[in-house]
Amino acid sequence: LSPTAMARQVEEAQHLEDQWSNAAQDAANVIQSKETQLQVVTDYCQQIQTAKTTVDKTTAELDAVQSPQESSSKEAEQLGYLQRSMEENRTVIGELLVTHAKLCPHLTRYEQATAETEQKNLQERWRALERTVERMLHHT
Secondary structure (H helix, E strand, O other), X not given: OOHHHHHHHHHHHHHHHHHHHHHHHHHHHHHHHHHHHHHHHHHHHHHHHHHHHHHXXXXXXXXXXXXXXXXXXXXXXXXXXXXXXXXXXXXHHHHHHHHHHHHHHHOOHHHHHHHHHHHHHHHHHHHHHHHHHHHHHHHO
């Protein structure tokens, strides 16, 4: 029985405890980071789906307005409604852009390029719809 040997064993045990504590804290930080990333990915997926649905719905509404049976006053009324609806729904695209910016640092280059292309295609479709509604309003 040696007090010096026992003291060394206590120090070694404390050192191991510190290492385990640090490892546990690192693991907790990784888990928190991955949970945050998962939430951003989930938000992005929901927002991209919402944006696609909104663009598809707006396209269908515009197609319905363009039917030849409508009178010009009825068409103008429907186009005005559609334009207001698009203005209200513009936030869908804005939220997607914000989430896309948060998401990109966590993606591979390929995933970034894919997400960028998808988001830009939606933006282009949205802008084309806005231009079409504006042009049609000026012609009614």
